[in-house]
Amino acid sequence: MSAPEPTHPLAAVATPGRHGAAGDAPLRVTLPRRDLVQVMARRGREEALARAMQDTFGMAPPAAGRSATGRDASAVWIQPGAWMLTAPRGAEGALAARAAAAFAGLAAVEDQSHGRTTIIVSGPAARAVLARGCRIDLHPRAFGPGRAAGTQIAHVSCLVHQVDDAPSFELTVFSTLAEPFFHWLLEAGASHGVVIA
Amino acid sequence: MLRIPCPHCGPRDEAEFSYRGDATVTRPGPEDGIEAFHGYLYERRNPRGWQVEWWQHGAGCRAFLKVLRHTVTHEIRAVATATEALEVPEA
Numbered sequence: 527m528s529a530p531e532p533t534h535p536l537a538a539v540a541t542p543g544r545h546g547a548a549g550d551a552p553l554r555v556t557l558p559r560r561d562l563v564q565v566m567a568r569r570g571r572e573e574a575l576a577r578a579m580q581d582t583f584g585m586a587p588p589a590a591g592r593s594a595t596g597r598d599a600s601a602v603w604i605q606p607g608a609w610m611l612t613a614p615r616g617a618e619g620a621l622a623a624r625a626a627a628a629f630a631g632l633a634a635v636e637d638q639s640h641g642r643t644t645i646i647v648s649g650p651a652a653r654a655v656l657a658r659g660c661r662i663d664l665h666p667r668a669f670g671p672g673r674a675a676g677t678q679i680a681h682v683s684c685l686v687h688q689v690d691d692a693p694s695f696e697l698t699v700f701s702t703l704a705e706p707f708f709h710w711l712l713e714a715g716a717s718h719g720v721v722i723a
Numbered sequence: 724m725l726r727i728p729c730p731h732c733g734p735r736d737e738a739e740f741s742y743r744g745d746a747t748v749t750r751p752g753p754e755d756g757i758e759a760f761h762g763y764l765y766e767r768r769n770p771r772g773w774q775v776e777w778w779q780h781g782a783g784c785r786a787f788l789k790v791l792r793h794t795v796t797h798e799i800r801a802v803a804t805a806t807e808a809l810e811v812p813e814a
Contacts, residue, residue, distance in 0.1 A: 590731045590784075605784040606731055661736045675732060678739060678782045 534559070535643045535701040536708050542723060546716030553655050553715040554648040556723045559615035562638040562698065563622045565629060567607040575632040582628035583611070593674045593687055602674045602687050610685065610698070615639070642685075643704040645711070648694035651718035656695065658714040660686070664695075680710040725792075728802050731784040743777035746789045747811070771795055775809045 534540075540557055567575045576587050585596030587609055593602040599613040599621065613621050622637035629635055647655065653664050659680035663669060674687040684707070685698040699707050712720055725737035745767055751759035768774075771794060778790045789809045791801040803809050 591733070606786060661738070676783045676785075677735070683782055 532640070535704040536645075539705055539708050540722050543721070545712050545720040545722065547719045549719045551650045552719035552721045553651045554721050554723065555711070555715075556646045556648070558644055558646060560639065560644045560698075561611075561613050561615050561621040562642050562644070563611040563625050564604070564634075564636045564638050565601075565609050565611055565625060566634045566636075568631070568633055571632040572607060575629060578628050578632055582624070588672075588674075591673060591675060593672050602685060604674075604676055604685065610638070612644070641701055642698050643701045645697045645699070645704070645708065646689075646694055647697065647711070647715075648692045650692075651715065652693050652695055655711070655715045655718060656686075659710060660684075662686070664688070664693075680707060680714075682707045682710075725797060725799065727778060727780075727788075727790060727799060729780050729783060729786070729788065730802055730804055731786060732780065735780065735783055739780060739782035740778045740788075741781050743779050743787065746775045746777045746809075773800070773811050775811055 534557060536557055540555070544552070565575075579585060579587050579601070583596035583599050583601070585594040585601060588594040588601055588603045590603050590606070593600055599611050601609045601611050604610050611621060611625055619637055622635060622639075626635040656664060656679065660677065662675055662677050664686075669675075669688055671688050671690050671693075674685065676683070676685050678684060679686070679697065682699050682703045687696040687698070688694070689696055726734050727737060727740055728734045748763060751763050774792060774794050776790050776792055777787055779785070779787050787805045789803045789805065789807065790799055791809050791811070792799050800812075801809055
């Protein structure tokens with residue numbers, strides 16, 4: 527008997543199409559399938575870890591509040607000495623296995639791919655919609671592409687990562703809270719209209 | 724609502740933090756006796772003025788931070804990481 531196909535945590539609620547008001551600048555929502563791997567440096571091994579990340583993924587670990595893009599993965603700073611590696615969903619556990627091999631003895635590596643869900647919100651309405659539940663300042667003078675922050679949005683712990691100037695934000699939340707979070711997102715975006723790809 | 728300048732994340736709302744008590748209390752050694760442990764657990768200064776306190780940035784970087792806060796005005800004068808020292812001013 528084979529394992530069941532994994533179902534996207536938002537499969538039941540994220541109906542593709544238009545939700546809320548009709549307007550010419552709706553919030554665009556996409557649900558990428560991502561691998562997420564948490565990497566926590568062992569004490570005193572930060573420099574060796576930085577070299578290993580450079581060799582294996584082609585990027586230096588980003589500084590606090592920032593992200594970095596490498597050859598085939600990105601890293602987002604999440605706490606002192608810890609980063610979240612992200613890449614498009616590949617073979618089950620492959621990114622974690624690669625990171626564990628590259629960082630053996632240098633960092634604790636934990637696969638979070640199933641535990642967290644990433645939602646991308648994009649478009650000119652994105653800042654105004656997020657401001658309804660997010661306490662941090664996402665204005666361009668305070669935030670921007672390549673910036674990341676762990677915070678709460680609508681009382682749900684959320685890793686916010688701005689990827690471009692559209693602006694597009696990647697919101698990574700616990701999968702078990704993705705559904706209520708998504709309901710909040712539809713409500714918050716209703717006055718602008720929400721288009722789910 | 725307090726606004727706490729996290730040394731890792733920048734200024735964040737109090738709602739992202741948990742208060743973890745007086746940061747000047749030190750745990751007695753294993754041979755110090757029951758009285759020392761009673762004091763460690765229960766006796767607090769409860770000052771009217773400056774106090775160094777633990778706050779954990781649970782919704783952000785998860786770090787334990789030392790915060791110098793005035794217990795009357797709620798002014799926050801300094802924030803440091805757990806391994807750094809914060810002096811309590813005289814006045």
